[in-house]
Structure formats: C-alpha cells, structure tokens
Amino acid sequence: MPTAISIRNLHKTFGSGKAATNAVNGINLEIEPGELFFLLGPSGCGKTTLLRMIAGFIDPTGGTILFNDRNVTHAPPNTRNTGMVFQSYALWPHMSVEQNVAFGLGVRKVPRAEKRQRAQEALDAVQMGQYAKRRPNQLSGGQQQRVALARALVIRPDVLLLDEPLSNLDAKLRNDLRMEIRRTCKTYGGGAEGGGGITTIYVTHDQKEALSMADRIAVMRSGQIVQMGTPTDLYRRPRTRFVAEFLGQTNIIPATVSGREGDLLATTTASGPVRAEMPPETTLPAPAPGTRVLLSVRPESLRSEAPGKSIGESIGANTLMGTLVETTYLGEILHRTIALPDQTRVTIAELNPSSASLAQTLGSPVRLTVEAADVVALPTESV
Secondary structure, three states: OOOOEEEEEEEEEEOOHHHOEEEEEEEEEEEOOOOEEEEEOOOOOOHHHHHHHHHOOOOOOEEEEEEOOEEOOOOOHHHOOEEEEOOOOOOOOOOOHHHHHHHHHHHOOOOHHHHHHHHHHHHHHOOOHHHOOOOHHHOOHHHHHHHHHHHHHOOOOOEEEEEOOOOOOOHHHHHHHHHHHHHHHHHOOOOOOOOOOOEEEEEEOOHHHHHHHOOEEEEEEOOEEEEEEOHHHHHHOOOOHHHHHHOOOOEEEEEEEEEEEOOEEEEEEOOEEEEEEOOOOOOOOOOOOOOEEEEEEOHHHOEEEOOOOOOOOOOOEEEEEEEEEEEEEOOOEEEEEEEOOOOOEEEEEEEOOOHHHHHOOOOOEEEEEEEHHHEEEEEOOOO
C-alpha cells in the first residue's frame, strides 16, 4: 500500500545568533497515501529545504517526519526507501540508459536477472524501453528526464520526491511531460506490495505545472504554508493577495464593505458597487460595514462591451465602467487593460477575440461585468 506522510511542527534554521535564517518555520502537513502533492512557491520560500528534509539530506532543527507510523526524522536517506529526481538529470555519461536506471539496484545487491527485468519495466513505464542501450548524450533533454524518473522508480520507492524536474526543459517539452509524469506516479508501484500509485511530493515554482498535475498544493512563503488545497480551491478561492497573485494573473480592486445582500457581500469601490461571494470566516471573519477589503477578479471572469449594448447581465452581475488604455494580442487570447475612474487598472482576457474587440481603439469607453461568484474578497493585511 502507498505511504502516508505526516509532518509535525517541522523547523530548519541555518546559522546561529543574528545570522540565523529560518528556512522552514513550523510546517504541519498530512499527505495522503498515493497523493501527488505539490510544494509551490517563489525562490527562497523553503520548499526545497522541506523536500530535502523529507529525503533525509538535511537534518531538521525541530519537529517530526513520519512515514506511516515510522519516525524517519533523523533516519539516514538510504533507510527511507525514497526515490529522488533532481533538477539536473545527474546521469552517468559513461553508462548506458539501462545501466543508469539499474545502478541503485546494484547497490542493493539485486540479482542480475531481476535487475535487468526491473530496469526494463521502469523504462517501459516512462516510454523509454527502446532506448535502453543508448548513452545519455544520445538523448534529448526530455528523454534524459524520463530516464532520471525511471531510475527513481526502479527501486520501488515508498515515496517519490521531485525537485523541479522540468525546469531545464523548453516550454513544449514541459507541457508534454506533465501528464506523463502524473500518469506514471498514479499507476506505477506503490511500495514493495505494488498498486495504488506512489506517494509523490513535487517541488516547483511553476504555477501551470502545479495546477495541471497536483491532487493538492501547498503554497509556501517565508518558510511557512500560507494556503493548502486542491488546484480549483486555490485558484478560485485564494485567502490572501499573495496566493491570488502567485497562482496566475488577477486584478486587485480596493473596496469598502457596505453590508450584505442575502448570501453576497456588498462593497463599494471608486468605480461603483461590487458584490462578492461571502468569504469563509477563516478568510475574512464577519466583515462589518466600513471594513476595507481587496477584491480579486481573474481576467477571464470579466466580460466587456461598448456602453449602451446589452451583454446579458445576470442577477448576480456587477457592472463597472472604464476606458481602454492598452491591448496585447497573443493569438488565441486578447488581453485588454482598462482604466477605471480611480485609475485602477484591470486586465480582461478574451479567448478567440472577435473582430470588434480587435478593432476597438485606445481611449474608447468600455463597460465591464463580472459575476459575484467570481469576485473574491481578501483582507487588506493579507500576507
């Protein structure tokens, strides 16, 4: 069966005294058996330090790491049965692909026949079986990364750890490998008994990777987890401005709470009234009238039309007026920047833009609408 991971009050401090740096500061985390779990955040947020403590390469300053009920907090890396895939492929150039993959089995004294069979199975799992006799320098970057993944899988790890494995690849290769890595993690192995996939922790700063691949994501900043949830939850319901802006593009509009309208939060902005979905109390406890908030609105949630034309607003729609100040044509998407009356700028994204949108001149008035369900109220002091 796949392995559950429990991390309790984990700390890591580098240095001492005034020079001390808290790289990881009190992480509590439960990762389900067979889950593909992402640690997402900017450089220096502590995600790689956390991953390396789970692997056993860095000893924690405090806290506990459990694999199922086994305490591995200070256990050597070779006793944890984890497979690691690094940002650099770290393949032996003088060995064949098969020899690279089988290297860890040799260290474990696996018999030659079984070693060859398991190496071939791991290569087949990542669709690299036909390249077994080649050398790494005869492969593309994407193929080398597949070999590195097979090398981690061949030992049948209880936990698979990936440290930005796609960051050295071009955009197209990254897109091609995302779903292949997810498929492999979900179908291969699951520990010595097999089945159920492998519990996987994946470190990245790439939001698209995390959103497209993860079962759950922990967004990190300054050594702490600031929000955790499914990709949909984090994208549609961020709890802080940092999470809203880090996970894709968003528009931030300052507002003041004016009251409630049924299940909706009524606010006033410099551009007029805007209603939002009532935030959970854990996000913004009982916002009273007069409370200042920030409204997060994704560009794809906004619709636009020239003033005076009907665009089919629903009962929950908000309307804002503005002026077109900039357009960016990206082929399938047109980004338009609208200046609201208080000069707050918002971006709208139109998929497969119409001829009318492309022909709209700078300085022309624009009416925007957005559903209340697509407006998220955030605390102004949010991290």
